[in-house]
Amino acid sequence: xxxxxxxxxxxxxxxxxxxxILCTDLVRIYxxxxxxxxxxxxxxxxxxxxxxxxVVGASGSGKSTLLGILSGHDEPxxxxxxxxxxxxxxxxxxxxxxxxxxxxxxVWQQTARNLLPYLTxxxxxxCVLAVAGALRRRDQSERIDEVIELLGLGDLRDRLPSELxxxxxxxVALGVAIANRPAVLLADEPTGALDERTSEEVLEAMRxxxxxxxxxTLIVTHDASVSDHVRRTIQxxxxxxxxxxxxxxxxxxxxxxxxxxxxxxxxxxxGRLQLPESFQRRLxxxxxxxxxxxxxxVQVRPGHDGAExxxxxxxxxRRGRHxxxxxxxx
Ligand SMILES: Nc1ncnc2c1ncn2[C@@H]1O[C@H](COP(=O)(O)OP(=O)(O)OP(=O)(O)O)[C@@H](O)[C@H]1O
Numbered sequence: 001x002x003x004x005x006x007x008x009x010x011x012x013x014x015x016x017x018x019x020x021i022l023c024t025d026l027v028r029i030y031x032x033x034x035x036x037x038x039x040x041x042x043x044x045x046x047x048x049x050x051x052x053x054x055v056v057g058a059s060g061s062g063k064s065t066l067l068g069i070l071s072g073h074d075e076p077x078x079x080x081x082x083x084x085x086x087x088x089x090x091x092x093x094x095x096x097x098x099x100x101x102x103x104x105x106x107v108w109q110q111t112a113r114n115l116l117p118y119l120t121x122x123x124x125x126x127c128v129l130a131v132a133g134a135l136r137r138r139d140q141s142e143r144i145d146e147v148i149e150l151l152g153l154g155d156l157r158d159r160l161p162s163e164l165x166x167x168x169x170x171x172v173a174l175g176v177a178i179a180n181r182p183a184v185l186l187a188d189e190p191t192g193a194l195d196e197r198t199s200e201e202v203l204e205a206m207r208x209x210x211x212x213x214x215x216x217t218l219i220v221t222h223d224a225s226v227s228d229h230v231r232r233t234i235q236x237x238x239x240x241x242x243x244x245x246x247x248x249x250x251x252x253x254x255x256x257x258x259x260x261x262x263x264x265x266x267x268x269x270x271g272r273l274q275l276p277e278s279f280q281r282r283l284x285x286x287x288x289x290x291x292x293x294x295x296x297x298v299q300v301r302p303g304h305d306g307a308e309x310x311x312x313x314x315x316x317x318r319r320g321r322h323x324x325x326x327x328x329x330x
Contacts, residue, residue, distance in 0.1 A: 064188065178213060239257070
């Protein structure tokens with residue numbers, strides 16, 4: 001637990017460049033009588049205002065732990081986390097309530113956590129507006145109509161959650177999450193319970209919302225295919241961000257979009273980086289490696305005997321160039 005002062009929304013004028021999500025050296029240790037699990041091990045993450053980002057990782061890599069902290073439901077053991085200008089390391093319960101009502105929206109995998117089962121789609125949206133109390137009654141009903149139209153929920157507005165498919169429930173959950181115009185939308189495995197086609201629809205709805213309203217969006221998932229729907233995919237491994245894939249698309253003279261993806265390794269403030277597992281396996285990199293500084297890149301070679309022999313680096317894992325840290329081919 002850090003010892004900073006109590007949380008106050010940070011004034012935009014004081015810190016103009018503060019991103020909407022910022023984690024610095026985030027550590028979360030779970031302690032029980034016999035064991036200690038370090039779920040986050042100095043994680044760094046920066047998501048700028050208006051970005052749509054996915055954090056992907058295998059089971060146990062720390063995704064839910066990260067989201068628990070970013071959503072203000074849990075506190076880090078060390079390090080800093082801020083979301084939408086709120087320092088999350090020390091929220092009072094009053095600040096936490098305000099943070100939840102006005103600054104962030106959530107979509108969880110379990111629909112029961114997103115929607116009240118005895119309210120219709122429109123009533124669920126109305127409920128969050130009423131609780132936040134930021135709008136007058138007439139403005140509330142205008143906002144409900146706006147959200148319903150934006151997400152194409154017109155035919156579903158008077159249905160109970162039990163009368164909706166999984167994908168429809170998640171689209172209504174998105175409406176509930178963004179109704180108060182939060183700065184940040186956090187989604188934990190929002191497509192975890194859906195089939196492939198319905199998942200695509202929900203992810204596209206999130207992309208549309210991000211584009212339309214500029215809400216900064218972070219999707220946490222084990223499903224790597226989410227990267228087709230976002231510009232930046234951050235891989236989390238052993239409680240740290242390890243690599244990032246950035247997708248770019250460019251329209252040619254005829255307006256036809258050409259997409260490419262570039263993979264980067266994340267380097268933290270003290271110079272640590274994680275090599276992709278496939279690189280380590282291919283070149284048998286373990287225990288220690290040889291580094292040499294070249295004019296415009298760094299070479300990484302196996303540190304054990306026989307390392308002097310040149311080996312070819314494998315094909316980059318995705319289309320486009322890999323980062324400038326390489327095995328030994330330069
Ligand atoms: N309450 C807890 N007590 C002890 N250990 C925990 C607790 N919650 C999570 N962990 C451990 O912390 C690590 C990270 O767990 P976390 O749930 O954040 O991973 P995850 O990437 O979300 O996994 P999954 O995709 O399976 O949900 C795991 O080793 C997990 O066993």
